[in-house]
Amino acid sequence: xIFEHEIPEGSKLYFGDAARRKRxxxxxxxxxxxxxxxxxxxxxxxxxxxxxxxxxxxxxIRMGDRANHxxxxxxxxxxxxxxxxxKRLGRNTDHRKWFYIQPVYRYPSNxxxxxxxEVIGEADLSIAxxxxxxxxxxxxxxxLLQISNINIPKILSGMLEIPMDDFRxxxxxxxxxxxxxxxxxxxxxxxxxxxDAVLPLVPEELRAELQKMKELCQKISYAxxxxxxxxxxxxxxxxxLYFRVIEGNEVYASGGRYKNEDVTSVxxxxxxxxxxxxxx
Numbered sequence: 042x043i044f045e046h047e048i049p050e051g052s053k054l055y056f057g058d059a060a061r062r063k064r065x066x067x068x069x070x071x072x073x074x075x076x077x078x079x080x081x082x083x084x085x086x087x088x089x090x091x092x093x094x095x096x097x098x099x100x101x102i103r104m105g106d107r108a109n110h111x112x113x114x115x116x117x118x119x120x121x122x123x124x125x126x127x128k129r130l131g132r133n134t135d136h137r138k139w140f141y142i143q144p145v146y147r148y149p150s151n152x153x154x155x156x157x158x159e160v161i162g163e164a165d166l167s168i169a170x171x172x173x174x175x176x177x178x179x180x181x182x183x184x185l186l187q188i189s190n191i192n193i194p195k196i197l198s199g200m201l202e203i204p205m206d207d208f209r210x211x212x213x214x215x216x217x218x219x220x221x222x223x224x225x226x227x228x229x230x231x232x233x234x235x236x237d238a239v240l241p242l243v244p245e246e247l248r249a250e251l252q253k254m255k256e257l258c259q260k261i262s263y264a265x266x267x268x269x270x271x272x273x274x275x276x277x278x279x280x281x282l283y284f285r286v287i288e289g290n291e292v293y294a295s296g297g298r299y300k301n302e303d304v305t306s307v308x309x310x311x312x313x314x315x316x317x318x319x320x321x
Contacts, residue, residue: 049150070156079138100147114146137161159308167260169307184288189272208273233258
């Protein structure tokens with residue numbers, strides 16, 4: 042029996058002080074982004090292309106349009122923004138810095154509010170990362186920043202025949218069981234200042250990818266920064282440097298570099314619900 046006051050599990054309800062704080066967080070984020078030359082975009086709730094963004098398509102909430110073409114509720118915004126700007130609005134604007142404030146949805150009824158930003162045609166992740174950290178400064182909170190590189194798990198998977206699921210599910214015990222000294226050092230590598238000591242020990246294929254992580258850490262100069270070279274994001278489109286902003290077990294934000302067709306871009310999403318639940 043479903044009572045009149047019940048809402049679906051995973052959906053969100055904000056009122057009073059929580060609703061006011063949600064609006065304040067969104068206003069602070071939009072002020073930071075507008076000041077840096079971003080423009081706002083609101084993309085459709087329905088999409089034909091979400092399967093290109095989400096690794097587990099079982100999470101999509103699907104339906105058909107009038108012609109019975111399959112579509113789904115928006116589960117991720119990044120690729121839709123890039124596609125709409127480049128394919129649909131390309132003749133009307135050459136602007137490349139965009140942000141959005143809107144929720145995404147996952148099966149069966151999970152709703153997540155986000156503030157996201159994309160810099161289309163830009164390969165330097167520090168540009169997006171700096172803006173996201175500025176928002177947290179304005180929110181007067183200093184969570185942990187984790188820097189990773191999606192290429193490293195991919196290279197290791199091919200080199201050592203490690204299943205990608207081991208990286209997706211962070212099965213550290215399987216990496217340690219291989220008893221490879223340099224791999225063990227990668228498992229325990231956290232401090233960006235220790236990357237230089239590890240570089241001569243790892244196979245040549247990994248050195249350039251670790252160097253990219255080091256250079257990103259140097260560009261942003263954020264005190265609470267760690268590196269996690271074996272972390273693998275579950276989004277399909279990230280192809281290199283990637284970051285998460287974390288407090289305890291909660292992820293406040295994530296972002297990275299990605300490619301859609303021939304266009305390389307960078308972006309991030311701040312998870313408003315996580316901030317509200319933490320009382321930020």
